[in-house]
Amino acid sequence: MPSNAFLLEERIPAGCHHAFLLKRGYALRLTDISGDGNVGLLAFNADERSERYNMADTLKAQHTHKLALGNVLYSDMGRPLLSIMGDSFGWHDTICGTTNGAMIEATYGAQDFQVARNDYYRNGRDGFLMELGRWGLGRRDLVPNANFFSTVTVDEAGNIALSEDSYQPGAWVELRAELNVLVLLTTAPHPLREGPTYPEGEIEAGVFWAGPASASDVCRSACGENQRGFENAEAWFALPEGGPKA
Amino acid sequence: MSTLLRQETIRAGDPFMARIEAGQRCRLVDTEGNEAVDTFFFNANDSRERYSAVDTVRRQRNVYLSTGTELVSNEDRTMLTIVDDTCGRHDTLGGACAAESNTVRYAHDRKFMHSCRDNFLLALLNWNEDFSKRDLGPNINFFMNVPLSPDGQLRFADGISGPGKYVELVAAMDVLILISNCPQLNNPCSGFNPTPVEFLLWDA
Numbered sequence: 001m002p003s004n005a006f007l008l009e010e011r012i013p014a015g016c017h018h019a020f021l022l023k024r025g026y027a028l029r030l031t032d033i034s035g036d037g038n039v040g041l042l043a044f045n046a047d048e049r050s051e052r053y054n055m056a057d058t059l060k061a062q063h064t065h066k067l068a069l070g071n072v073l074y075s076d077m078g079r080p081l082l083s084i085m086g087d088s089f090g091w092h093d094t095i096c097g098t099t100n101g102a103m104i105e106a107t108y109g110a111q112d113f114q115v116a117r118n119d120y121y122r123n124g125r126d127g128f129l130m131e132l133g134r135w136g137l138g139r140r141d142l143v144p145n146a147n148f149f150s151t152v153t154v155d156e157a158g159n160i161a162l163s164e165d166s167y168q169p170g171a172w173v174e175l176r177a178e179l180n181v182l183v184l185l186t187t188a189p190h191p192l193r194e195g196p197t198y199p200e201g202e203i204e205a206g207v208f209w210a211g212p213a214s215a216s217d218v219c220r221s222a223c224g225e226n227q228r229g230f231e232n233a234e235a236w237f238a239l240p241e242g243g244p245k246a
Numbered sequence: 247m248s249t250l251l252r253q254e255t256i257r258a259g260d261p262f263m264a265r266i267e268a269g270q271r272c273r274l275v276d277t278e279g280n281e282a283v284d285t286f287f288f289n290a291n292d293s294r295e296r297y298s299a300v301d302t303v304r305r306q307r308n309v310y311l312s313t314g315t316e317l318v319s320n321e322d323r324t325m326l327t328i329v330d331d332t333c334g335r336h337d338t339l340g341g342a343c344a345a346e347s348n349t350v351r352y353a354h355d356r357k358f359m360h361s362c363r364d365n366f367l368l369a370l371l372n373w374n375e376d377f378s379k380r381d382l383g384p385n386i387n388f389f390m391n392v393p394l395s396p397d398g399q400l401r402f403a404d405g406i407s408g409p410g411k412y413v414e415l416v417a418a419m420d421v422l423i424l425i426s427n428c429p430q431l432n433n434p435c436s437g438f439n440p441t442p443v444e445f446l447l448w449d450a
Contacts, residue, residue, distance in 0.1 A: 055300070056341020056384040059400050061350050065339065066398035076363075076379070078346030091398060095309065095339060097300030100322055140380040142320065144300040154394045158310040158335075160303065191304050229350045 006206035014199040017127035017186045019134065020207060021046055022177035024237070027085060027210035032149040034201025035169030038190040039148040040098045040124045042132075042141075043073055043081040046180040047236075049137060051077045055094050055144040061225045065154065067092040067146060070222040072178070072229060079233040080226070081181050083219035085210060086174035091165065093147040095154075098124030099191050107195040121198050124188035131184045148173055150190040162192035176210045176219075178233045252447040256283075258440035259429035261365035263373050265290055266326075266417045266447065274388055274425075275412040275444035276333065280405035280437035282390040282428035284342045284362040286382065287317065287325050290420035293377065295319045299338040299384040309394055311336040311386060317415070320383070325421055330414035333407045337392035340402065341384045342366060343430045352432045365426035373422070387428075388413055390435050402433045 006029075012018050014037065020028055030039055045051035054076040059065055061074055069087040072080035099107075104123040111121040128142050149171055151163040175183075187203050213220050213230060220230045248271065256262045258281075266272055274283055289295035301318040303309050311317075313331045316324040341347075344363035348356040363382070370377035389407035394400050427443050428436050 050379055054341065054347075054384075056339060057344075057347045057350075060340050060392075060402065061347065063401055064398055065394050065400045074347070074350070076344065076346070076382075078344070078348075078350045095300060096304050097298065102322065139294045139320070140378075143383050144298070153396060154309055155396055158308045158394065160307055160309060225350050228354060231354070232346070232349060 005208050007209065008207040010205045012185065012187050012203045012205055014201055015122035015188050017131045017184070018205065019131050019185070020183045020205070022181045022183055022207065024177050024180055025210060025212050026207055027174050027176040028183060029172060029174045029206045029208065030148060031170065031172040031204040032168065032201065033170065033204055035167045035171065036199045037187060037201045037203050038150045038193070039203055040128070040145040040186040040188065041148060042128060042143065042145050042184040044182040045075060045081065046182045049182065051075045052141065052143060053081055053146070059094060061229065062223065065094055067094060070218045072219050072226055073146060074229060078229060079236060080178040080219070080229050082175040083178055083213065084173060085176045085219060089149060089168060089171040089173055091151040092173070093150045093152040093190070095160070096147060096152055096191050097144050098128065098186060099188050100125040103191060108198045109196065111198070122188055124186040127186035127188055128184060135182060147190055152192060160192070162190060176213070178213065178230065179236060248448040248450040250446065250448055252445070254445045256425060256427045256443050256445060258427055258442055259360055260427050261369035262425040262427070262445065263369040264423050264445070264447070266421050266423055268417050268419050269450060271329070271414060271416045271448045271450060272423065273412050273414045273446040275410065275446070276389045276407045277409065277444055278441035279409040279411065280389070280407050281441045281443055282430065282435040283388040283443050284385050284426040284428050285388055286366065286385040286424040288422040288424070289319065289325070290422050293381060295321050296381065296383060297325060297385065302338060309339060311338055317386070324418045326415040326417045328413060329416050333389055333411040333413060335391065335406060336413065337387040337390045338384065339394070339400065340387050340390060340392040342426065343428065348432065356432060359431065360429040362426035362428050366424060369424055387435070402435055404434050405437055
């Protein structure tokens, strides 16, 4: 996807938050320019916002705890919200959630606005709440998020660790909307990232038109579960305004 | 000497909800073995504070729950601690079954089978109509075996629990416990044969 074809573009500094309203068929390309970035992501069905990204349903439907090319992000209503139609990274985290203020201070030290102005150390929870609040949502809607550009491995005993593979300058991922989707992002550091230096890199975010998933789409055809999930998403649009198309 | 306050049998496929005061101890018994017990918690005094699977995993740096695990809320506070566990390992990443996810995981014609989320919603709305689906998040599956592999896979495996195995928790705050005794018949989480579980509550 060439970046000059973006219909909408934003560069999000580390620690900040942003939202995209992606109608079905549009896709969001995220690029971790520095390699030290992390993008926490929540997603909601914009037409019925009680429907939202569900970590557990995403994992068990696809028998995975990592997200990569061909995976989808399932809602709690059996429909894919976003599908990973392109991915240079390989293993995005699903099981660590985000940071709060106390965690950031413990890892990076105290750096508030009064002292540091807009270089203050922001955290993921506050960023998500500020973004949720913009859209009439709240604490109840802050569910476990996905973390793009962070790889978290699990050993045989269940111990988790942030992998060095997370550092991939220029890594990108493309997320196509399968419903009309409200995407909320925080670029605060991953909860397992070590201090003492707060990250500085930007995330490049661009929206382009991908069109609906084809019959042979890599996400749709990844497994029988996803085929049924796409059928469920298509059923959401089975009753268009003004009656069926001729 | 602690006093038994309550003892109830939760029949296969049934919901259950109860209040547990700070300092009280509860036990869940897998009476016949291999029964998944989908369980969730709220702060009894502020239902916006609820159990958080990812904060629990992140704080202990491990995906499995057992003796010593602190069950952490979305406010990063300890809600309860697992103080005894004769099963050895419990899941918190598999979530609850639902009509909609059953259509994805198995077949469209499984939509009308009974599910944990229906139990959760029924128990919550009977308790207090201010609750809604928005209040739910990934729960704990006591006695359920969901191994994660180093290459990134996750699967629902045969149970490691057995008849009479139990888990005990002590509450660090006043909580509401929400249970669905899992009715899932499509995978081995309840050994394809859901059975009753026992809930016991002591004052200490």
